[in-house]
Amino acid sequence: MQDEENSFELRTYERISEYVPVEDTVIQRNFEEDWKNSCQIYDALRKDSKLCDAVLVVDQREFPVHRVIMAACSPYFKRLFTNQMNPSFDGDFPIEYHICDKISAGVMEIIINNAYNRKIDINPENIELLLSVADQFHIFGLLKACVNYLEENLSVKNCIGIWMLAKHHNCPNLESTVFRFLLRHFTPVSFYSQEFVQCSVDDLVGLLSAENLNVANEEIAFEAVIRWISQDPINRRKSLPVLLPNIRLGLLSSDFFCTQVVNDEYVKAEPQCAAILNEAQKLIDALDSEKYSDVDFTHPLTCPRVPVDVLFAIGGWNTNSPTNLIETYDTRADRWIEVQAQSQDLGPTAYHGCVTLGGKIFIIGGFDGVEYYSQVRYYDPANKKWSKAAPMHHKRCYVNVTIHDDKIYAMGGYNGDTRLSSAERYTPSTNQWTPIAHMHTARSDAGACASKDFVFCIGGFNGLHCLDTGEYYDPQNEQWTYIAFMSCPRSGVGIIMYHDYIYAVGGFNGLQRLSTVEKYDHIRNTWKPVPDLHVQRSNFAIEVIDDMIYVIGGYNGGATIKKVECYDDNSEEWYEAYDMKYNRSALSATVVQDLPNIKDYIVKRNN
Missing domain, CATH: 1.25.40.420 (Serine Threonine Protein Phosphatase 5, Tetratricopeptide repeat)
Structure with missing residues (x-):
């Protein structure tokens, strides 16, 4: 008889599968929604004291519950209810359990509500209490919710307190997360956190x-x-x-x-x-x-610390031709190192754009001495692999690139025939470039940066003149708007956002390379002078790392250079940094944060 039933089921399945694909015969049920509905039913029964088989007594207050629900939320209650010394439920009267642990009736109410509803309002006023309760009663779901809340709300002001909480309640993952946060933000924590002295x-x-x-x-x-x-x-x-x-x-x-x-x-x-x-x-x-x-x-009192970020200087023009050189800068040791193995797959590239997005370094457009590129490649420094991304719609040498809202913007440039006013935007999730509105002015050799709301493209060369104009793009209304004129034309200029100002550094005014610097206040639409560079230059790389502007390499009017200097707006001074190993202009730089293998890109320590 059993064989006949199995045979019937098999034949039925075969007939159905003729019309319905096998993968569609499995109906996916929304178990999460079913669970929510069940919880609501159990909670309603509890509140009406129906089908309850236990009563928890805390501070002379009684809480009717279902043992299976409470045991499912916490090993504490599972042990309490399955202890052989405790009486069994006879079906008539719920068993009373007097909770002797030092908790209030209010806390027990929180525990029970969490057990039945699996949701709780966590806020700054109750987080410490909830974490203590979750730890004491081994309520792992609540403990996880508390840990997630604390991690999401870590700040300079509260991180010391959260660190102490994590250690007190034996939350090793939270403790590790907060410790990493403390190491990265030690300077503001030690200055501004009132908890630091604790x-x-x-x-x-x-x-x-x-x-x-x-x-x-x-x-x-x-x-x-x-x-x-x-x-x-x-x-x-x-x-x-x-x-x-x-x-x-x-x-x-x-x-x-x-x-x-x-x-x-x-x-x-x-x-x-x-x-x-x-x-x-x-x-x-x-x-x-x-x-x-x-x-x-070599000595523990002088061994440089390991930096949290590393600066990559990629490609450029080295003496007579483009190069594939990659050097990284170790800010703590003030040294450059050559990254040889990773540069072999790059190919000679100059006048390209370079940005970091999602931990990947994107190399956009450029020129190899013969061909003008529309291609886009990206390097994964964690896995040391090069890959190709979708090419741009236009070839762009002297391209101006920046990141806004996790998208890459490529603007203007030179395609081998003409200077461009076109612009496009890359979305990593779809690996697609989308054209956006043209700039008002065709410009190559400009600089680009982004604020919270806008994308800026400033300076450059239009094929006839070096430019003192700039404009910004508003992604919301998809329009470009001119900004105030700079104090002078700047082609091959370095543009960078730093402490809410846009800095225009160096460049070429049509007659000579510049050492002058100015910064732009977008709120007031005004430019203001900044102390001059030590070395006049154009077509250099520019980045912010260690809360300072770094200017790297470039062309001084007579030769490519390897000089590096950095600017601190607190002191309003430029300082000399260690030179690159090689003279380069038309290079690009980018900063990569929190590399798991950062020691592969910095000077070797002997500690």
Whole structure:
């Protein structure tokens, strides 16, 4: 009989499959919706005290529940209800369970509502309580929701408190996430977080000893320690002999070391600091006399920290022809290294655009000495692989590129015949370029950047004249609008958004290469002068890293150069940085953040 039934089912399936594809015979049910409906029914029964087989008693308040629902939400209740010492439900009267753990009736109500509804309103007022409850009663769903809420709301002001919460409630994933956040944002946390001074000495040692602590210089680390000690000087200064060895004291400037460290009142009050200071002084003297020697990579007091971001300088014009050179800049060591293996698949490229999106470096358009490119390639630095993206609609050399709203904009350029006013936009999810409205002015060799709302294209060359004009594109109304004139024409200009201003750096005015700099206030539609570069140049790379503008290579009017300088608007000064290995102009630069294999792109440490 069983065989006949199986045979009938098989024949029926075969007949159905003649008309309906096999993959469509499986009906996908919305189990999530079914579960929500079931929860609503169970909750209604609970509130009416129907079919309940247990009563939880907390602070003399009774909560009728269904044991199977509560056991499903928490191992705590599962053990409570399945303990053989507890009585069994006889079908007539629910069993009373007196909860002796130190919780209130209000907290138990939260637990029960979460068990039945699987949803809860988490907010700043109740998050600490909910996390404590989830930890105490092993309510893993609620615990996960609390952790997700805390991760999504991490900030400079609250991260120390969340870090302490994570450690107290044994949430290792949350603790790890917050620790990474602290390392990346250590400078603002140490300056602005009122919770920073609540760290223990072990907490502070853990942060200071991390090789990837994100501080632009060790002065910041030292000042953070002094700020922490000043909260309780008599007791905390005794920790200085433990804290100081975790600061790269040998990387401090001689002036700062002598005036701020050696003469600090807390440091002078602790005799054990003397030996550490003597060692640091020797290292500083050695570095001052042998600048850029390898001594700074071999000692724990002078070994540079690992940066969190890395700057790539790609392609360009090297002496007589385009090149495929790739160099990366290690901001902590102030060194450039050549990335040889990754440049082999690039091919010679100059006057191209370069941006980073989704962790990938996009190389857009350009010129190889013979051909003008519409092609787009991208490099995945984490996996060290090159790939092709969809080509642009137009060939574009001297192209102007930027990112806005996770899309790449390519504007203007030169196609080998004429300067272009056309522009297009790339969407990574569809791998498609879409034409947008033409600019008012055809321009190549301009610069581009983006604000929160607009895309800017400024300066350049129209085929006859160098331009002092600029315009911005509004993606909402799909229109270009002119902005105020710059103080002078600038072709081969560097345009960058920095601290809410647009900076126009260097360039060529039709007569000479420029060292002048100006910045644009979009709210007031005005330009304002900025201190000059040390070296006049055009057709260089420009980027922001370590909260400073970096200007890289270029052409000085007589030759391609490898000079690098950086600008800090706090001091309103340009500083010399370490030179690239090779002279290059017409190159592009981009910054990649949070690379998992960043050590493959920076100077090797010997720590």
